[in-house]
Amino acid sequence: xxxxxxxxxxxxxxxxxxxxxxxxxxFAQEQLGDVVFVDLPEVGALLTEGDEVAVIESVKAAGxxxxxxxxxxxGVNEALVEEPELLNSSPQxxxxxxxxxxxxxxxxxxxxxxxxYQDYISANT
Amino acid sequence: MSNAADVKQTKFxxxxxxxxxxxxxxxxxxxxLQYTGGIMQEHLHTREKAGLFDVxxxxxxxxxxxxxxxxxxxxxPVDLGALAIGQQSYATFTSELGGxxxxxxxxxxxxxxxxxxxxxxxxxxxxxxLREHLDNLDITYLSGQSLVALQGPKAKIIIGELAPxxxxxxxxxxxxxSIGGIDCYVTRSxxxxxxxxxxxxxxxxxxxxxxxxxxxxxxxxxxxGARDSLRLEAGLCLYGHDMDRGKSPVEAGLSWSISQSRRExxxxxxxxxxxxxxxxxxxxxxxxxxxGFVIDGRAPVREGAEIVDDQGNVVGVITSGGFGPTLQMPVxxxxxxxxxxxxxxxxxxxxRGKSRAMTLVKMPMVPQRYYRGx
Numbered sequence: 001x002x003x004x005x006x007x008x009x010x011x012x013x014x015x016x017x018x019x020x021x022x023x024x025x026x027f028a029q030e031q032l033g034d035v036v037f038v039d040l041p042e043v044g045a046l047l048t049e050g051d052e053v054a055v056i057e058s059v060k061a062a063g064x065x066x067x068x069x070x071x072x073x074x075g076v077n078e079a080l081v082e083e084p085e086l087l088n089s090s091p092q093x094x095x096x097x098x099x100x101x102x103x104x105x106x107x108x109x110x111x112x113x114x115x116x117y118q119d120y121i122s123a124n125t
Numbered sequence: 126m127s128n129a130a131d132v133k134q135t136k137f138x139x140x141x142x143x144x145x146x147x148x149x150x151x152x153x154x155x156x157x158l159q160y161t162g163g164i165m166q167e168h169l170h171t172r173e174k175a176g177l178f179d180v181x182x183x184x185x186x187x188x189x190x191x192x193x194x195x196x197x198x199x200x201x202p203v204d205l206g207a208l209a210i211g212q213q214s215y216a217t218f219t220s221e222l223g224g225x226x227x228x229x230x231x232x233x234x235x236x237x238x239x240x241x242x243x244x245x246x247x248x249x250x251x252x253x254x255l256r257e258h259l260d261n262l263d264i265t266y267l268s269g270q271s272l273v274a275l276q277g278p279k280a281k282i283i284i285g286e287l288a289p290x291x292x293x294x295x296x297x298x299x300x301x302x303s304i305g306g307i308d309c310y311v312t313r314s315x316x317x318x319x320x321x322x323x324x325x326x327x328x329x330x331x332x333x334x335x336x337x338x339x340x341x342x343x344x345x346x347x348x349x350g351a352r353d354s355l356r357l358e359a360g361l362c363l364y365g366h367d368m369d370r371g372k373s374p375v376e377a378g379l380s381w382s383i384s385q386s387r388r389e390x391x392x393x394x395x396x397x398x399x400x401x402x403x404x405x406x407x408x409x410x411x412x413x414x415x416x417g418f419v420i421d422g423r424a425p426v427r428e429g430a431e432i433v434d435d436q437g438n439v440v441g442v443i444t445s446g447g448f449g450p451t452l453q454m455p456v457x458x459x460x461x462x463x464x465x466x467x468x469x470x471x472x473x474x475x476x477r478g479k480s481r482a483m484t485l486v487k488m489p490m491v492p493q494r495y496y497r498g499x
Binding site: 033034036037039055057058059060061062084 | 158159163164165168350354422423424425427447448450455477479
């Protein structure tokens, strides 16, 4: 995998050959608490930046995930159906959520690298 | 209800922070939503061992004066005159229209003296209500008392060592006793469905009491998150969610809390606020009522979700819902039209436009384990 980039909504993206693997960060999973269900998108769904793509249900509450970029869903992490707790134990690896074939000309200038993201968390907690 | 600057702390605030408590404003207090273990772990710990809950935000009141029982009976549909000293009753403050203003626990402390524990979010309104209707009685808000609950199957072992007299209590009874030299009022009650105790203690002794309880390996702090999932599995209502001014105790499934003597034909029939409406509900039945559900699959159904029948007609609404850690499945309660309230009825809840199949079940969803004697 390449180097991860991050959103202000605590998602991470790993982009390889125009396909982004997307999940939520360690910080996000701590905020969510024990995850009991992940509502994943359908493969083939066409998404526009900002669309609600998934919902993470923890014991405490439901958290919506909006797609940070536009594209087509080309894969979802089926392991989360049986083992939603992967999102707590390994949010940035085994707990990835979905893969998005990005629309042409996607723009990642608003996203943060690891170090900027850590600064962002520190500044907002 | 208050500015951030007004948010109060309980005497256990520093204990919560030290235990990794995620502190959130709740009913005017900074309270622990959860600790480092998380809601799931804290919930299961309470069902298996003993959870310690800070419930000092709740209102503790003493009502005293000649004729206190009869006077209070005008506000609750309970036969308070029949309570023995030290005995408790669950009650609702009813409204003039037959709705519920709050729910509470009343303990008889003496012939003319009652101890009330009311919800944190309602306590100011409750005090006003009591002063309005009980002008000949002394109403004291115990602002200098903390309250903790020790809940779970190990609670009796711990209290048995620290306060043997309190361990003799049956469910819904209380006594004044000493715990390691600290004067406390202990009741065998709680909000988890487990056997357990609630302990009222003077603020200045609160942390010393907690130290004694926390000295046991089986005891850990449990936050508001697990308190909610525990009471939900136990089928217990949360005021403002599962009941409010718009619901009568009969609709809320709390008819059991209306004493026989206060019902039609009883020796003290009616005579409480809203009694005409409430007794009518008892006699004629109600068109909607509170019921429990278990949900297929893993996705929780939460407060506000509409309940629909197989034709897609809306027949009710969810008022509390979440994941039940003991059952390892989502559970909920809500109100449905009485025609759809039979145990075993299959209904759907609408969650983000998707139907979630659920089955109406008898409450509690997890058996209550109150101590009513060997």
